[in-house]
Amino acid sequence: MPQTMFDKLWGAHEVSDGLIYTDLHLVHEVTSPQAFDGLRLAKRGVRRPDKTIATADHNVPTDGTMAARLIADELSRIQVETLERNCEEFGIPIYSLGSERQGIVHVIGPELGVTQPGMTIVCGDSHTSTHGAFGSLAFGIGTSEVEHVLATQCLVQKRPKTMRISYSGELGAGVTPKDLILATIGRLGTGGMVGHAVEYAGPAIEALSMPGRMTICNMTIEGGGRAGMIAPDENTFEWVRGKPAAPQDFDAAVERWRQLPTDEGASFDTEVEIDAASLSPMVTWGTTPGMVIEVTDSVPDPAAMDSPADRESAERALTYMALEPGTPMTEVRPERVFIGSCTNSRIEDLREAAAVVDGRKVAGSVRGMVVPGSQQVKAEAEAEGLHDVFRAAGFEWREAGCSMCLGMNPDILIEGERCASTSNRNFEGRQGKGGRTHLVSPKMAAAAAIEGHFVDIRDWS
Amino acid sequence: MRPVDVIEGKVSVLDRADIDTDQIIPKQFLKRVERTGFGEFLFYDWIRSGEIELEPNPILIAGRNFGCGSSREHAPWALEDFGFQAIIAPSFADIFYSNCTKIGLLPAILDEQHCRAVAEAGEARIDVDDETVTSAAGVFEFAVEPDVKHRLLNGLDDIGITLENAGAIDSFEQSGAAERGPVTTAL
Numbered sequence: 001m002p003q004t005m006f007d008k009l010w011g012a013h014e015v016s017d018g019l020i021y022t023d024l025h026l027v028h029e030v031t032s033p034q035a036f037d038g039l040r041l042a043k044r045g046v047r048r049p050d051k052t053i054a055t056a057d058h059n060v061p062t063d064g065t066m067a068a069r070l071i072a073d074e075l076s077r078i079q080v081e082t083l084e085r086n087c088e089e090f091g092i093p094i095y096s097l098g099s100e101r102q103g104i105v106h107v108i109g110p111e112l113g114v115t116q117p118g119m120t121i122v123c124g125d126s127h128t129s130t131h132g133a134f135g136s137l138a139f140g141i142g143t144s145e146v147e148h149v150l151a152t153q154c155l156v157q158k159r160p161k162t163m164r165i166s167y168s169g170e171l172g173a174g175v176t177p178k179d180l181i182l183a184t185i186g187r188l189g190t191g192g193m194v195g196h197a198v199e200y201a202g203p204a205i206e207a208l209s210m211p212g213r214m215t216i217c218n219m220t221i222e223g224g225g226r227a228g229m230i231a232p233d234e235n236t237f238e239w240v241r242g243k244p245a246a247p248q249d250f251d252a253a254v255e256r257w258r259q260l261p262t263d264e265g266a267s268f269d270t271e272v273e274i275d276a277a278s279l280s281p282m283v284t285w286g287t288t289p290g291m292v293i294e295v296t297d298s299v300p301d302p303a304a305m306d307s308p309a310d311r312e313s314a315e316r317a318l319t320y321m322a323l324e325p326g327t328p329m330t331e332v333r334p335e336r337v338f339i340g341s342c343t344n345s346r347i348e349d350l351r352e353a354a355a356v357v358d359g360r361k362v363a364g365s366v367r368g369m370v371v372p373g374s375q376q377v378k379a380e381a382e383a384e385g386l387h388d389v390f391r392a393a394g395f396e397w398r399e400a401g402c403s404m405c406l407g408m409n410p411d412i413l414i415e416g417e418r419c420a421s422t423s424n425r426n427f428e429g430r431q432g433k434g435g436r437t438h439l440v441s442p443k444m445a446a447a448a449a450i451e452g453h454f455v456d457i458r459d460w461s
Numbered sequence: 462m463r464p465v466d467v468i469e470g471k472v473s474v475l476d477r478a479d480i481d482t483d484q485i486i487p488k489q490f491l492k493r494v495e496r497t498g499f500g501e502f503l504f505y506d507w508i509r510s511g512e513i514e515l516e517p518n519p520i521l522i523a524g525r526n527f528g529c530g531s532s533r534e535h536a537p538w539a540l541e542d543f544g545f546q547a548i549i550a551p552s553f554a555d556i557f558y559s560n561c562t563k564i565g566l567l568p569a570i571l572d573e574q575h576c577r578a579v580a581e582a583g584e585a586r587i588d589v590d591d592e593t594v595t596s597a598a599g600v601f602e603f604a605v606e607p608d609v610k611h612r613l614l615n616g617l618d619d620i621g622i623t624l625e626n627a628g629a630i631d632s633f634e635q636s637g638a639a640e641r642g643p644v645t646t647a648l
Contacts, residue, residue, distance in 0.1 A: 012638060015626070015629050015630055015633045016626060016629045018608070019623065019626065019629070019630075021630070021633055021634075021639055023639065023642040023643075024642065024643065024645075030491050030492075030533070031532065031533065031534065033494035034494070034495070034496040034534075037494075037496070042620070044620070047630075049645075049646060050644050050645055050646040050647070051642065051644075051645060052645060053645040053648075058491075059492065073492075075492035075493065076492055078492075078494060079492050079494055082494050091646070092645075093645045093646055093648060112648060113643065114643040114645060114648075116642065116643060119642055124532060124534075125531075125532055126530065126531050126532040126556060139556075140532040140556055141532060141556065141559075142532055142533070142534035142537075142556060142559065142560035142563065143496075143534040143535075143560075144534060144560065144563035144564065144619065145559070145560075145563065147620065148619055148620050148623065151620050151623075151624070152620060152623045152624060152627075152630060153630065153634075154623055154630055156608075156619055156622075156623065158606060160555075190479055190526055190529055191479075191525065191526040191529070191552055191554075194526070194552065194554065194555060195555060221530075221556075224526065224529065224554060224555065226555050244648055245643035245644070245645070245647075245648055247641070247643075253641075256641075288479050288481075288529075290479075309478045309524065309525065309573075310478075312477070312478075313477070313478050313479060316477075406483075406488050406531075407488055407489075408488045408489070408491060408492065425481075425483070425530060425531075427481045427483045427484065427530060428483070428484060428506070429483060429484070429487060429506055430483050430488075433487070433506055
């Protein structure tokens, strides 16, 4: 019987009914301390430290602080030091602050090559779906499950349903993978993928580079999806080739990986079709990633919405965002611009943003920040001179970390500030209490920084 | 985890859709390394600003897609520490739902109309074994997976159950497939 890629991944990892073996467990400082405590209390060890890897990302300052003990915020310092101690005690490799391999957990996995096709990958972070871009089954878990994986290398899982979203055509000029996934969430709703492992397919996906695919899989969780995945192909194999953790017998691995894509005729529980050529640059206007419109549109009017629940949510969102219905999106003026996060902080994202700002100046009303996703991305960008381009334009160039995506470190919005952000969540207070977030692509964020308001990147020069 | 069989009492109501875990427990409280004491920070910004009032009743009723966003288990910890033993909503985000069942905070799905009816009744009795929510508005059924129900009713530790199956994990590892992946300790 023809199988989906998900069916193959699930079947290859089912130890017993509903018990799934995990090939890689990524650990960070925020969701792990209580799990390690649990292990100690129950006198349990870590079953496979050799399938576990840790970094510090959520809490770390991006101002050049290069050791955990130097972190000024006491609670953050304790949390990162606790991670370092736990990893030492249980023999888990860690790239903490100061390591040249430190960075956002979902950036360093693919960068080290520990993210490979055919694997099951988990992490106590909802954006673990990022790794599905390699043809792996990757999803976020809570702290109890982190403890479970540490102790058993397995996870008790209910088999999700399957969904395939097929994108015909190709993305237009200026329309990026970020716009594709925002438009998809806008269409399906923030709960549209709940309970599903989602495979993104079709010519528009096949044409994408690995970073673009990662951006799409990354935001699966914003549509409620359990996991996002894309079939591995030559792009995938070329990415993994030569990475520090690439398989020694690479050709044999590629032969296995070629068996992973969904078989012709396999059936999915849900099928969705989207014309990629019809998509435009997107900007969120509200407080969920599903509250999103084309940049050429105006802020919607809640009164025109059918369902009372949608109307109430939209009204509350507009009050929070301080936006009037009918305002053209291109008249909305961010005071902050954040380029970074596990969604859009890879070298390709920074190149795209740098190309937009090269030779220009950030508007006087705007404070712009660029935060590379990892120390390696930072080093690569600096070798190409991207940091000079950003600095010359008036951007701050910072150290690697989650930074202003989630406001757990000193990079936050102050109350009422409006931000064009390449991150993944525009929830109330996500980037700082009272902060107002508009999610956009790196190009759109860069152009908004220059002009001081959103622009349609397609006709902007 | 303590056993969960019957949850009974007054309901608190938060009639909003898409309540995300950033609202349930804002990020500044995730820096703690302990598992307890999160209740006082529940819905920190909304409660401090006077936008909502919330009584620590045994049951919380909320809108669709409750618990979306971040995988932070701190959200169920905060709800439980605040005093809730069960949450009723038309739908939950997957990771949040799973996290709740791991700590014995019961997530029960009723359709929107029934959620509102129970909210109006003001009190309810949830029977996990029968999979029912009983209130002045009537008796409504919800579904819970058999293995989750078994764990809830008996207060069982997931890890303990899995380790009873350690032989199967050993066999899986020895079959070879598990050993093809990257070795993090060799990097």
